[in-house]
Each structure stands twice: as structure tokens, then as C-alpha cells.
Amino acid sequence: MDLKGKAALVTGATSGIGLAIAESLARAGVRLVISGRRAELLAAHAKRLPQCIAIPGEITDAAYANDLFARAVQHCDGLDIVVNNAGRVATGSIDEIDIDTVCAMVRVNVEAAFRIAHLAVKHFRARAKGHLINTGSVLGTKVRASIGAYAGTKHAVEALSEALRLELAGTGIRITTVEPGLVRTDLHRDIAKKAGVLPDVAEPLTPEDVARSVMFALDQPPHVNIPRIMLLPRDQVI
Numbered sequence: 328m329d330l331k332g333k334a335a336l337v338t339g340a341t342s343g344i345g346l347a348i349a350e351s352l353a354r355a356g357v358r359l360v361i362s363g364r365r366a367e368l369l370a371a372h373a374k375r376l377p378q379c380i381a382i383p384g385e386i387t388d389a390a391y392a393n394d395l396f397a398r399a400v401q402h403c404d405g406l407d408i409v410v411n412n413a414g415r416v417a418t419g420s421i422d423e424i425d426i427d428t429v430c431a432m433v434r435v436n437v438e439a440a441f442r443i444a445h446l447a448v449k450h451f452r453a454r455a456k457g458h459l460i461n462t463g464s465v466l467g468t469k470v471r472a473s474i475g476a477y478a479g480t481k482h483a484v485e486a487l488s489e490a491l492r493l494e495l496a497g498t499g500i501r502i503t504t505v506e507p508g509l510v511r512t513d514l515h516r517d518i519a520k521k522a523g524v525l526p527d528v529a530e531p532l533t534p535e536d537v538a539r540s541v542m543f544a545l546d547q548p549p550h551v552n553i554p555r556i557m558l559l560p561r562d563q564v565i
């Protein structure tokens with residue numbers, strides 16, 4: 328499939344998986360709109376990547392999310408791909424976890440992800456085509472102690488993706504959920520020092536490993552849909 332000239336919105340593109348996906352899409356000749364809160368960093372990525380603009384903001388702010396989507400559609404004259412990737416993590420046992428941090432995570436991983444999916448599907452409906460990529464997690468299908476709330480948010484993404492796949496059959500719209508295991512990114516910067524929280528894996532995935540899976544899902548003929556891709560570090564026990 329030739330992605331050249333297609334247009335994509337990537338959320339959570341300031342770092343990690345979203346940035347690697349944006350870079351892969353840019354290499355394939357896709358026109359890009361990227362989102363994240365760190366405005367200077369996002370602008371630097373947009374300057375470096377061809378055919379890319381940055382629209383920074385807080386994804387849980389409904390006004391920003393709606394405006395981001397509208398401006399992306401207008402700038403690109405329609406979107407072919409939406410990568411719904413912004414996310415954060417909160418961990419800890421029920422005794423130690425901070426409930427307000429959990430709620431803030433739910434707002435990003437569930438509320439904002441559902442909002443972006445809703446906007447994307449409405450837009451794709453009008454065009455009778457489009458591909459929504461949701462960043463889930465291996466923890467959208469499994470659970471570990473002390474990370475139940477995060478796993479819950481990713482289970483929600485799985486449920487929405489699967490329901491959308493059923494609802495949208497026959498419309499020309501494709502939904503793919505990518506489900507990585509441990510990836511070396513900024514996501515764990517606050518928890519990496521806590522003993523026993525992260526899986527004991529000698530060699531985690533890289534953001535580029537995940538981006539390759541996303542490109543595989545996008546690079547399929549129109550009659551093929553890849554609903555889910557789970558990828559794990561070879562030695563991750565989960």
C-alpha cells in the first residue's frame with residue numbers, strides 16, 4: 328500500500344511511541360498533525376519532520392481536543408489515519424496509590440481516547456474510509472498486581488475498539504489496537520525507581536518496534552483488517 332500523500336493525526340507525539348510512529352509515517356510520505364503538551368518539543372519535531380505541523384495542548388480539555396481535530400481536518404483537507412496514542416501510567420497497590428493521580432490517568436487514557444475515537448469515527452464515516460489506530464497495551468488483556476487501574480484503562484480501550492470493529496463492519500473504516508509489552512520510553516520516568524513495579528526484562532521493546540507494527544497494520548490492502556497486534560519483549564513473562 329502506498330501511504331504517500333495520505334494525512335494523519337498522531338496524539339502523544341512529543342516522545343516515545345507516538346513520536347516513533349510520526350517519524351515512520353513521515354518517512355512514508357504521510358502529511359502529519361502532531362499533538363502533545365510540551366509545546367517547544369512538539370514544535371521542534373514538526374520543524375524536523377517533513378509536511379508536519381504541531382498543535383500542542385491538554386488532550387483532556389474537550390475544547391482543545393475538538394479544536395485539534397477540526398484544525399487537523401482543515402489543514403490536511405481530511406484525515407486518512409488517526410493514531411490515538413496519548414497516555415500515562417499510575418501504579419501502586421490499593422493502599423499506596425494516589426486516587427487523584429488515578430483519576431487524572433483515567434481522563435487521559437479513557438475519556439480523551441474515547442473522545443478522539445468518537446471524532447475520528449464521525450469524520451471517517453462521512454468519507455466512508457479511514458484507519459483508527461488505538462494504542463492499547465498487553466495490560467489491556469491481562470492484569471498484574473499494583474497496576475490494576477492502568478490495566479483497567481487499557482481494557483476500556485480494547486472494549487471500545489472491539490465494539491467499533493463490530494459496529495463499523497462494511498463502512499470502509501478500519502480499527503487496529505496495538506498492544507505493546509514493556510517499551511523503553513518516558514512513560515515510566517516516575518515509577519522506574521520503584522522496586523518490582525516494572526517487569527524484569529533485560530531488553531524492552533523500542534518505540535520503533537511498536538511503530539513497525541503500526542506500519543504493518545496500515546500497509547494492508549483495503550479488504551484486510553488487523554484488529555489487534557500484541558508485541559512483547561522476547562523475555563517478558565506476563
Ligand SMILES: NC(=O)c1ccc[n+]([C@@H]2O[C@H](COP(=O)([O-])OP(=O)(O)OC[C@H]3O[C@@H](n4cnc5c(N)ncnc54)[C@H](OP(=O)(O)O)[C@@H]3O)[C@@H](O)[C@H]2O)c1
Nearest residue numbers: 339340341342343344363364365386413414464510512514
Ligand atoms: N511504554 C510502555 O511500556 C507502554 C506499553 C504499552 C502501552 N503504552 C502506551 O503507549 C502510549 C504512549 O506512551 P509512551 O510509552 O510512548 O510514553 P511517553 O513517551 O510518556 O508518551 C506519552 C505521550 O502522551 C502525551 N500525553 C500524556 N498526557 C497527556 C495529556 N494530558 N495531554 C496531551 N498529551 C498527553 C505525552 O505528551 P506530553 O508529555 O508532551 O503531554 C507524550 O507525547 C500510551 O498510551 C501508553 O499507555 C506504553
